[in-house]
Amino acid sequence: MNILDKIVADKRIEVTLRKQLIPVSQLEQSVLFERPTISLASKLKNSTTGIIAEHKRRSPSKSVINQNLNVFDVAKGYENAGVCGMSVLTDSKYFGGSLDDLLIARASCNLPLLRKEFIIDEYQILEAKAYGADVILLIAAILTKEEIKQFSEFAKSLNLDVLLEVHNEEELHKSIMPSLDMFGVNNRNLKTFDVSLDTSKTLSQIMPNEFVKVSESGISSVDAIKELQPFGYKGFLIGENFMKTDDAGKSAAKFIKDLKL
Ligand SMILES: O=C(O)c1ccccc1NCC(=O)[C@H](O)[C@H](O)COP(=O)(O)O
Numbered sequence: 001m002n003i004l005d006k007i008v009a010d011k012r013i014e015v016t017l018r019k020q021l022i023p024v025s026q027l028e029q030s031v032l033f034e035r036p037t038i039s040l041a042s043k044l045k046n047s048t049t050g051i052i053a054e055h056k057r058r059s060p061s062k063s064v065i066n067q068n069l070n071v072f073d074v075a076k077g078y079e080n081a082g083v084c085g086m087s088v089l090t091d092s093k094y095f096g097g098s099l100d101d102l103l104i105a106r107a108s109c110n111l112p113l114l115r116k117e118f119i120i121d122e123y124q125i126l127e128a129k130a131y132g133a134d135v136i137l138l139i140a141a142i143l144t145k146e147e148i149k150q151f152s153e154f155a156k157s158l159n160l161d162v163l164l165e166v167h168n169e170e171e172l173h174k175s176i177m178p179s180l181d182m183f184g185v186n187n188r189n190l191k192t193f194d195v196s197l198d199t200s201k202t203l204s205q206i207m208p209n210e211f212v213k214v215s216e217s218g219i220s221s222v223d224a225i226k227e228l229q230p231f232g233y234k235g236f237l238i239g240e241n242f243m244k245t246d247d248a249g250k251s252a253a254k255f256i257k258d259l260k261l
Contacts, residue, residue: 003060004190007094007118008142014093015121024123030130032106037134037159040085040112041181041212044235049259050225052114052214053078053252054087054239055105057096061193066243071101072108077249078242079109082256085135087114087237099131106132114163118142125155135161135181140171141190152179163214172203182235183207188217197224204231222258 001009027033044050055074058064071088078086088105089097097116105113115133117124120142128136136155138148152162156179165184166172172183185200185207195218207213214235215228225236238255245251 002191003094004118004139004141007060007091008120010093011091011118011120015123018127019123024126027126027130032132033130035132037161038110038112039181040114040135040161040163040235043084043112044182044212044214047084047234049082049084049256050233050235051081051083051252051256051259052085052087052235052237053081053083053242053248054089054116054237055097055101055248056089056239056243058094059240060094061188062240065240066245066248067096068246069243069248071104074243074248075105075109075111077247078252079111079249081249081253083111083252084235085112085114087116087239088133089116089239090131091117099127102128102131102133112161119151120147122151122154125151125158125160128155129158129160133160135163137184138162138164138180140164140166140175145174148175149177149179152177155179165216166203167199169203169206172206176208180211182212182214184214184216184235184237186216187219197227200228200233201231204233207232222255225259 088102089095112134114135115128155162161181163182164180185203187195187199200215213233215233216237219238220241242248242251
């Protein structure tokens with residue numbers, strides 16, 4: 001079984017339990033449910049830097065990245081650094097995150113927030129909205145075309161932006177539909193964990209221009225961004241490079257300053 005299959009198998013059990021603990025009616029009563037959302041896609045379109053900075057404690061590829069930072073400071077730091085949006089990993093077992101992280105990030109900044117999760121059920125989209133997200137991630141590798149359509153249309157009905165993630169051409173072809181805002185190309189091969197910016201470069205050629213293009217994973221230098229921009233990328237999702245430092249916000253601020261030079 002590969003890592004994505006394992007994560008999804010665990011996620012199905014987790015979501016079944018969560019649904020029993022917190023019914024949909026309770027999620028819909030969250031004060032955040034009525035909050036006007038902020039569009040990450042619009043911010044990226046109008047930005048020259050396009051950084052989406054992630055809160056990531058650990059991962060299957062690196063195990064521990066940093067357990068010492070607190071999400072409140074990280075969110076404030078990213079906002080002060082001038083990032084376009086923040087990604088918050090909410091999976092607990094593999095990434096050490098939680099929905100409380102999302103809630104704390106929401107309370108501490110006004111950035112568009114991406115719920116970074118393995119979404120396999122509409123219930124998780126309602127959770128995203130109830131805990132203050134503006135954007136959801138859908139991963140083509142774990143969803144059918146029908147599920148991508150159903151979940152993206154449901155997210156749009158809640159005024160959430162949709163970032164659809166692909167790893168290869170086949171996933172890209174099956175996913176093209178009007179209910180998406182952004183296409184993300186993940187540079188990390190989830191079987192070997194190798195990262196290569198060539199994945200973003202190759203897939204950019206066949207990606208329709210009406211979607212905002214985001215390059216994800218393995219970005220650790222300003223040069224990498226300068227290399228990807230000519231391929232039409234407007235967004236760059238960066239986790240480990242900031243989170244491995246003592247001050248993720250400060251690290252993001254220096255990165256953005258260098259990028260603007
Ligand atoms: O990061 C992993 O090891 C990983 C493994 C399996 C599924 C997903 C994984 N990462 C999720 C992400 O998309 C990244 O956290 C995100 O793109 C940031 O990547 P990085 O800048 O390399 O931390």
